[in-house]
Amino acid sequence: MENKLLPALIVGAGPVGLSTACELKQHGIDCRIIDKKPEATQTSNALGVHARSLEMWAGMGIVEQALQQGLKLQGITIYDQAIQPLITLSLEKLLPSAFPYVLSLPQSKTEQLLTQHLASYGLTVERSCSLTSLEQSKDYIIAKIKHTEGSIETINTQWLLGCDGYHSSVRDSLNIQYEGNDLKQEFIMIDAPLTWQKESNKILIFYHPSGITAVFPMVDSSRIIIEVSNDKSFNANISLTYTTFLSILQNRWPFEFSLGKERWMSHFFIHERLANHYRFDRIFLLGDAAHVHSPAGGQGMNTGMQDAYNLTWKLALVIKEQVNPSLLNTYEEERRPIAKKVLNSSNQMTKIAVLRTKIAVVLRNFLAKNVFSNKKLQQKFALQISGIANNYRHSFLSKDYVKNSCLKAGDRAPTIIKNKKFTLLIAEDCLDKEKIIRLIEINYIQLVGWQILSINNEQYTLYQLNKSYCLIRPDQYLASQGSTYEHLKDYLVRFLIQ
The missing domain is CATH 3.30.9.10 (D-Amino Acid Oxidase, subunit A, domain 2)
Known part of the structure; x- marks a missing residue:
């Protein structure tokens, strides 16, 4: 096999690795994906796919196939020892999403779905292939992999993505601490x-x-x-x-x-573990290689797939040399705090569920029945475990030039936009719309797509445009809001290009 420079090598072909490969291919990036196991997962393992992940799958174009194979779980009921309901949650009433439920889909079927989607791009998983060593140089990584028949192959790759789970060989080779x-x-x-x-x-x-x-x-x-x-x-x-x-x-x-x-x-x-770093030069950790926590809330696989959704568009733009490579620093900046929050919340849910002492149980049940019945608390909980509440407001990439009473830069986009570029939504009454469009067409046509929204358009209201624009990232989060040519130019140059 010719030893040419590969843009990206993915180690691990579970849901996170497969999502990473699918997204890179969808962005037009060549890659290879290897896994030491001889076959895909055959058991149910990670079971629940939450609303935010389903929105991600909608953007990928595979959500309908998933819905046909899974079961929509509409809510949660918790009973006390007297068989009286303590908590009843109806997700349909709590989640502002096109997918207000948990999709019960065995991991074996999730992997089949993603594998088939990956095959549509002409890529298959190379199985019974294990990573044996890594060596980093300034411009690429030298990775040695062992094939099933025992032969050793050397792969020179620009970037390596460790999606190889709790016992990650990628993480171990970097001596990154996995604390917990x-x-x-x-x-x-x-x-x-x-x-x-x-x-x-x-x-x-x-x-x-x-x-x-x-x-x-x-x-x-x-x-x-x-x-x-x-x-x-x-x-x-x-x-x-x-x-x-x-x-x-x-x-x-x-x-x-x-x-x-x-x-x-x-x-x-x-x-319960959290890697102290998600990146080491040209190597990244995703999914269980970076974080693992209690199954309470069913957020493990979902958090990992969101890691992939966050990183891949940034990596694709860097490989295409369309943005400054420093953009990749925002992966750990944005994703590690979310994993830490998930770890803490799932830990608390587990501890509450396994309380033993009589006083603690009585207090838990009382609070569950009399306090958690509050709809605002229920919605806060549902938004959190579904992933919809996650945001990147404190990210370097999030910048508001105008105030919006509803949305802030870094928030999840309230609509699903199937576009692998940045998407610029421009109000038809934006005073600088012509100058803004010329800026995009002349300088950023490969980076940004745009739409003009009339005042009567539903999205105009959802995004509260009001003579302004909204720039949406490829992973369907708000990057910036502004109203002038200068606002947009400043953002694109200062945050993406410089």
């Missing part, structure tokens, strides 16, 4: 068909005195998770069996049910 703790609670889980009389389109959680039990429905099965830290009927030194799981579930679950044959079982602890 392991929670002491133990859990068992099973994927199996569950038949009962309750809702099949909601996440159901039961606070049992012996530990939390949760059910996550799927199209033709259910994920059941049980905390067994203090369950004397569970012996961690003996392999988990279907009979053991069923016996524990029968003692825990308060509703009549029948459980079909298991498709997957696991016994696990919760790891």
